[in-house]
Amino acid sequence: MPDRERIAAAQAALLSALLDEGPAPAGFDPDDVGFAGRMLREKRATVAAKQDQRQPPPAAPAGVWGRLLDRLRRRRSAPR
Amino acid sequence: MSPAPAIPPRATGLGWRPETALLVHRHEGIGLTEVVAENLDPRRLPRPLLDLRDRGVPIIVHGVGLGLGDAGRPDPARLDHLAALALALGSPLVSEHIAFVRGGDREAGHLLPVERTPETLDVLVENIELARRHLPVPLAVENIAALVAWPGDTLTEAEFLRRLCARSEVSLLFDAANWWANAFNFGWSAIDELAALPLDRIAYAHVAGGRLREGYYVDTHAHAMGEGPRAVAGALLGLRPALPVLLERDDHFDGEASLRRELAAIDAMRPPVPAREELADARP
Numbered sequence: 231m232p233d234r235e236r237i238a239a240a241q242a243a244l245l246s247a248l249l250d251e252g253p254a255p256a257g258f259d260p261d262d263v264g265f266a267g268r269m270l271r272e273k274r275a276t277v278a279a280k281q282d283q284r285q286p287p288p289a290a291p292a293g294v295w296g297r298l299l300d301r302l303r304r305r306r307s308a309p310r
Numbered sequence: 311m312s313p314a315p316a317i318p319p320r321a322t323g324l325g326w327r328p329e330t331a332l333l334v335h336r337h338e339g340i341g342l343t344e345v346v347a348e349n350l351d352p353r354r355l356p357r358p359l360l361d362l363r364d365r366g367v368p369i370i371v372h373g374v375g376l377g378l379g380d381a382g383r384p385d386p387a388r389l390d391h392l393a394a395l396a397l398a399l400g401s402p403l404v405s406e407h408i409a410f411v412r413g414g415d416r417e418a419g420h421l422l423p424v425e426r427t428p429e430t431l432d433v434l435v436e437n438i439e440l441a442r443r444h445l446p447v448p449l450a451v452e453n454i455a456a457l458v459a460w461p462g463d464t465l466t467e468a469e470f471l472r473r474l475c476a477r478s479e480v481s482l483l484f485d486a487a488n489w490w491a492n493a494f495n496f497g498w499s500a501i502d503e504l505a506a507l508p509l510d511r512i513a514y515a516h517v518a519g520g521r522l523r524e525g526y527y528v529d530t531h532a533h534a535m536g537e538g539p540r541a542v543a544g545a546l547l548g549l550r551p552a553l554p555v556l557l558e559r560d561d562h563f564d565g566e567a568s569l570r571r572e573l574a575a576i577d578a579m580r581p582p583v584p585a586r587e588e589l590a591d592a593r594p
Contacts, residue, residue, distance in 0.1 A: 298352060
């Protein structure tokens, strides 16, 4: 069984460093982490600005996608 | 509902965005397109997309938020969303990335590289198999561009993809620009390493533009294709001449003419179709 908790901690530490909320995790090239972090933060800012100009992404209450999915599957399997 | 159209061999496509919709609609050479799943609601699809579907243009659903490389398992609601889109658009494929997109309780807002180790591969394979079981159409997974490398990486990108394909029936979406970016940023040969890939598992390819910034190659999807991604795409098409290829552009839409030039450049990279006589001559 893979150790998902270890991987989760390592990914969270890298993300925290990229968001400038923590140090670069041990062994990472600090220059790479610094540059990648700036690019990530620029990207997040750009996406946020675009979101403000566009309609919000689809947000559906729990279960809506499942109901739609059932309907689409029934349509596809219906005799024509 | 009609069966999903297959992607025709030698198809060249362009990513569908509101800014490219008109060109995708009227460019006679478009053989496929791709939509970003997170930007669409399957209950309210734009009319131009439905027109493309009804014309039989293959529309691939491309997700960016599933996090197949996350330590956690894929969110069933996100999978339902991808599945509903694939059914509504009659898609031949859903594609996603080999990336992690959230850590702890935080969303990255971008695609981040997974550590290339056998242990991470175990998680990735489990997540991909969960996704494949949930989706009504085949799944293809894409290599991403990275600016940071894990110190614990023990496998090359090609070896990681080869092992993934050995353990899962998933297809690959090979991004030539991402491959070039990583080769440039981490100092390996983009062309030589192609030979180590499971080329027969690639369902289609992406190309895009980027730029150099502070000594790094950044995959921007906002610039014309440079020499590096072109070289990778050209070498790939030398090995797989009929592979469908899709151009991605997410920003700096500087007019139809420049995108048409990029599409023509992709077509020009393909080796010519051998004449019937040549094929006959080549038979043993």
